[in-house]
Every structure is written in structure tokens, then in C-alpha cells.
Amino acid sequence: MEKVWINYFIDVGLLISGLIVMISGILKLPLLNFLQLHKITNIPMMSFVHDWSGVLFTILVIVHLILHWNWLVCMTKKLFQKKEKC
Numbered sequence: 001m002e003k004v005w006i007n008y009f010i011d012v013g014l015l016i017s018g019l020i021v022m023i024s025g026i027l028k029l030p031l032l033n034f035l036q037l038h039k040i041t042n043i044p045m046m047s048f049v050h051d052w053s054g055v056l057f058t059i060l061v062i063v064h065l066i067l068h069w070n071w072l073v074c075m076t077k078k079l080f081q082k083k084e085k086c
Contacts, residue, residue, distance in 0.1 A: 003067075010064050017057040024050035 024046050065072070074086035 007064075007067060010060055010067065014057065014060045014064065017053045017060060020053040021050060021057055024053065 028043065028046055028050060071086060078086060
């Protein structure tokens with residue numbers, strides 16, 4: 001598989017898992033108890049979804065950083081040394 005497609009699928013996975021973490025985290029907020037969301041959502045299941053999508057998100061971030069490590073190093077050097085090309 002070409003690197004561009006690997007990057008694409010990693011980025012889509014980051015987007016989806018990040019949205020799930022965000023939405024499930026908001027639904028778990030104690031501040032929202034006044035909206036009676038616990039009657040709509042199953043909080044133990046929401047915690048499970050939130051936790052595991054957070055784990056997936058973390059793994060995908062690590063893979064993303066590994067795949068782009070050389071670029072990150074090059075851009076950091078470029079920040080301090082104006083002559084290097086990436």
C-alpha cells in the first residue's frame with residue numbers, strides 16, 4: 001500500500017476516533033445531568049466507548065508521529081536554521 005493511502009487512513013481514523021472521544025466525553029459530563037441525559041444514554045456503555053476510542057486515538061497519534069518523524073525533525077531544524085529544505 002502506498003504511503004499516501006496509509007496516511008489517509010490514519011488521518012480518517014484519527015478524525016473518527018477523536019470525534020467519538022469528544023462526543024462521548026461531552027455526554028458523560030456531570031454538568032449535563034440537569035438535561036437528564038442519563039435517561040437517554042447508557043453511561044457505563046458510554047464510558048466503555050469513550051475509553052476505548054481514546055485508546056485507539058492514542059495509538060493512531062503515535063503511528064502518525066512515527067510516520068511523519070523525519071518531517072517533524074526537518075521542520076524543527078528549519079525553524080532554527082533558515083537554509084535547510086524538507
